[in-house]
Amino acid sequence: MISNNIKIKTQDLNVYYGEKQALFNVNLDIHSKEVTALIGPSGCGKSTFIRCINRMNDVIDICKIDGSIKIDDKEIIDNNVDVVRLRESIGMVFQKPNPFPKSIYDNISYGPSIHGLADNKSDMDKIVENSLKKAALWEEVKDRLDEPGTGLSGGQQQRLCIARAISVNPEVILMDEPCSALDPIATAKIEELIDELKKSYTIVIVTHSMSQAVRVSQRTGFFHLGKIIEVDTTEKIFKNPGNQMTQDYITGRFG
Amino acid sequence: MSEISHIVKSYEEELQNLNDNLIKMGSLVEKQLSDSMEAIIKVDKEAADNIIKNDAKINELRAIIEEQIVTVLVKRAPMAIDLRLTISTLKISSDLERIGDLAKSVAKKIKPLPHDLPEELIASLRRLGDLVQRQLKDILDAYLKKSKDLAIKIWKTDEKVDDLTHTAMNEVADFLGKDKKNLDLATHLLFVTKNIERAGDHITNIAESLFYLIEGEHIEGARPKGKDFDSNS
C-alpha cells in the first residue's frame, strides 16, 4: 500500500533512448497536494522523468521504459493503461507557452470537449470561466475570449496553458521550466498561482532557478546524470543538504 | 565544507574577502580586549585613551562587512553552506563589535580609578581576563579553520568564565565589606568584571553561530551556565 500522502511512487525506473540510458533506478515519492521541485544540471533527466509520469515518452520511438510508476497505487507502466484517460488526469505545462492557434475560448474548451466533460454550451462556458479563474487569467481576458490565444503576452499565454491543463480536472500538474521565458512579474504571477493550485493538485515542477525551487516547492529532488541523488524537504535541501554533490550544485560549484 | 570553488570566480572572491575582513576585525577586537585588560591592571590612562579612540576602526570594519554581506545576498542569493556562511558571518561580526564596545567601556572605567589597584583584586581579574582573551583567540582560530570541535570546546568553556566572574565579584564584594570608603572603586571593578563576562557571552554566541555555519544545525543542549553572582551557591 502507498501511504495516504504519496500520490506518485516510482520504483527502479530506468529509461533508455535507444542504446543510451537516461534514467537509472529512480526511486522517488511525490507527495499529494504539494509542490515537488526537480533540479539538476542540463541533461540529467528531469524532463525525461516527468514525461514518464504522463507517458509522453511513448511518442518517442526509441524510448524504452522499465520499472514501476504508481499513481494512487495503480501501475501506469503497463500496456493495458488507458493513456488518454491517464493524460486527462495529468496536465502538463511546458517551458515555452504553446497555446493552440485558436481563440482563447477554444484553447480551454478543446480538452473538455474531447474528453466529453460538457453536455452543452453553457456547461462549457462554465468550465472555460472556472479554468481561467483558477489560472488567474479571467479578469484579463473575459472580454476577448474569441481573440487568438497567441495574441496574449508570454506570461498570459503561460497562464492560458495552465488554464488549459486545469480544464480537464487533472489530479497532477507537471510543469517543465514554466517560467524560464517569463519576466519577474509574470513569473511571480505563475508562482502565486502555483501556491494556490497546490491546494487542489499535486504539482511537479522542473526548474533551473534555485530560488524558484525554494519559493514554490515543499520538497526538492536533485538529479545528476540520470540518478536521483537526494530528495528531501526543500528547506533541508537549501539550508543544509545531506549530500555533497547537491550542495556543490545548488551553490554553483559545478553544473 | 566544500573543497570545490564556485564556478563564478568573483563570487568565490567575495566570500573570501568577507572571510578576510572578519578575521581582520577579529584581530582588532582581540587587541582591544587585551589592551584594555592590560590597561586596567596597570591603570594606564594613556592606553585607555587609545583604546577608546581605536573602537571606531572596529565599527568601520563592521559596517564594511555588513555592506558586503548585503551585496552577496542580493547578487548571489546564496544557498546552503554559502547562505549559512553569510548569515553566520553577519552575526559573528555583530558579536565582535559588541566585544569591542565592552573593551571600550572597560577603558572608560580606567580614568576614574586611583593609580594602583589593590593587589588582592588583581589576581582574579587577571585570570578572568586571560581566559576570555584566550577564548577570543581560539574562536577566531576556529572560524578560520571552520573547526566544529574547537567551537564546541570554546562553547563549553564559558562555564569556567562564569565561575571566574563569580570569584572575582565575590572578592570585590569582600573588599567593599572591609571598608565603605572602597565603594567607588568596588563599583567600577564590578562593572569591569561584568563587562569581561559579557564579552565571554558574545564569544559563546560566536561559537554557536560557527557551529551552525559548519553543521547546519544548532549546538545541542542548553547554553552552559556557571554559578551566578546573585545565586547563593
Ligand SMILES: Nc1ncnc2c1ncn2[C@@H]1O[C@H](COP(=O)(O)OP(=O)(O)OP(=O)(O)O)[C@@H](O)[C@H]1O
Ligand atoms: N528524444 C530523445 N532522444 C534521444 N535522447 C534524448 C531524447 N530526449 C532526451 N534525451 C537524452 O536524455 C538525457 C536526459 O535528457 P532530459 O531532456 O531529460 O534532460 P533535462 O534534465 O530535462 O535537461 P534540461 O535541463 O537541459 O532540460 C540527455 O542526455 C538527452 O540527450
Ligand SMILES: [Mg+2]
Ligand atoms: Mg528538460
